Amino acid sequence: MKKFLLLFCAFVLLTLQSCGLYSFTGADTGEANTFQVNFFQNQSDLVEPGIDLAFTTSLQDLIQNQTSLSLVNNNGDLIFEGEIIDYYISPMSATAQNTAAQNRLTIAVNVRYYNTLEPEKDFEQRFSFYYDYPAQTQLTTILETALDEIYTRLTQDIFNAALADW
Template identity: 60%
Template sequence: MPFQIKAKLKLVKNFLASIVLLAVAVSIYSCGAYSFTGISVSPEVKTFQVNFFQNQAPIVRPGIDQRFTNELQDLIQDQTNLTLVTTNGDIVYEGEIVQYNVAPMTATSQSTAAQSRLTIAVNVRFYDSKDPKQDLEQRFSFFYDFDAARTENEIQQEALDEIYTRLTQDIFNATLARW
């Protein structure tokens, strides 16, 4: 190859490398307060607090309130680099369990329940001390359907696993991922 062609190819390669580098820099810069975990919080937010979610549902099942509180704390710790504190958090979650209900869903030909549904609802208040425009109060609920031949005690662990996984992820998405 003549020298001029080699020089032009090198110039084109350098130009393309510069364009790619610029595109990467612009895309990283445009992310702003977003992180690779998908959360959208101010860079000043370093801590979070989850107050105890008391069970105020008409049906009170012992322990479900503490388990919910712990699972929300665990999810936020697992999916962010925020530090859990017990007071003065930059962001604060509080609320209460407002519904714990088991109801028949489908019937058999003998007019007995074939399937039942456990529904849990949680009222959540979210406060962002660094950006009060992001404050939120919302009710979240989810359910678990099960064969009516099984008792509530038999399904409680697996039901709570599924319901709390969905509830905590929905709360996370609404407050930190802003979905």
């Protein structure tokens, strides 16, 4: 039994040493130790108060929860910045009476990502996502749920574009 345990430990040690540790999030932070997320100002035509701060915080939280990087205010190894460029509501389907049966809330952000240690990974990209809801429902009653879902998807897409090594 001792021999089996010794062989098993040697196998595990060799496997971890040769392949490196695996990240379940798929995040490839390289040699980076820190990140910063600059404030995403709302520059959309329709301004919903507070979505800029809430989105910025959501992105910070996701990166902190899925990596071992430390959040800093400046001089981060990885830098995320940009702006909210669209926030709008549009009808998605009509009824026989020519009124909307369903509406869609869409948010789009423009993101600039800088990797100060590996500049070839830098990018600027537009990300957007939406939330559909019945037209009879007032947006104010579902806004928190809608924003949570949109932020979750947007931040995950940004994280994957910047740090996922699939």
